[in-house]
Amino acid sequence: MPSSVPRGSAGGSASDSANESAKDIVEIERALTRVAHMLTRTRQHDRFVAEAGVPVERAAVPLLRTLAEADAPMRPSELAARLAVEAPHVTRQIQRLERVGYVRRVPDPGDGRAYRVELSDAGLEAFECIRAAGRRWVAGALAEWSPGEREQLAGLVHRMLDDFEAHRDRLDAAAARRTG
Template sequence: MSTRSPRSEPAPVPAEVVDIERALSRITHLAGRVRQHERLMAAAGVPLDRATVSVLRQLADRDPLRPSELAARLAVEPSHVTRQVQRLEQLGYVARVADPEDRRAQRIELTADGAAVVDRIREASRRGMQNALKDWSPEDLRQLAALFNRMVDDFVSSAAEAEAAD
């Protein structure tokens, strides 16, 4: 006979959480498809790949950032960010500026042209979403927006707690 105490099994995941996870997985898959990205770029009139769009969106939300901060936020290697930033510099969408906290370091910021491109991409994305949800009532849209924001806030809090525990 074993003297070990039995391990308690984790509680089952509620069916609603399973459904939410499945729906989010489907949305992520649809949003990440190459053809979907190409349609979005065509609607925005911007011939950029997904990686450069991700960099632009991050900078639009948190401008300016050090390249290492940008890489961390995107969860990619710094060399990946370097290539994307160089491409965006060539297009005139970003510029390197001195870091006010450390003159030896640089930050990446959007130019006016870069901000305009992000605005066009976001507008095209919103129009696509509006089209997909065209049959939803204003109340359903308000409720969805509130629940999505609540979910994202909870995901952010949970991630912060997990990082603090590490």
């Protein structure tokens, strides 16, 4: 017997179904998919790191960014949670970045058996070079946009991401209530 629940829905209401198929939602999802694909392609990454002169793997860049923006050294488990990846993935990246001198392990002050990770000066410099290459790329791509249009886009993207994170947190809390 066919289900009356729309595909991809977890028993949502009729208004949820209508929202999922609304033309604006379809176009937003389509645009986000295109952006994610473009920004995560190997060729794009290779262009950034070549321009930056920093030979790092694509998977290492979010880890470098997270450490650069952190207020203090982080445990690998914190990095994995923040990046929404498995801990072994972070451990491998830390080992690779440590070998090239971009990160270092420091003792965890709260647990003598554990360690935290921080950027070295070379790691911060490498990340800043990658960030600058990315900013130059964005500036070039949006060169025909007015400063006001770019400001409006930045505000809307930040608002969207804040709303996405809040929605994710609500769904995670609801799932935890159902299982806990």
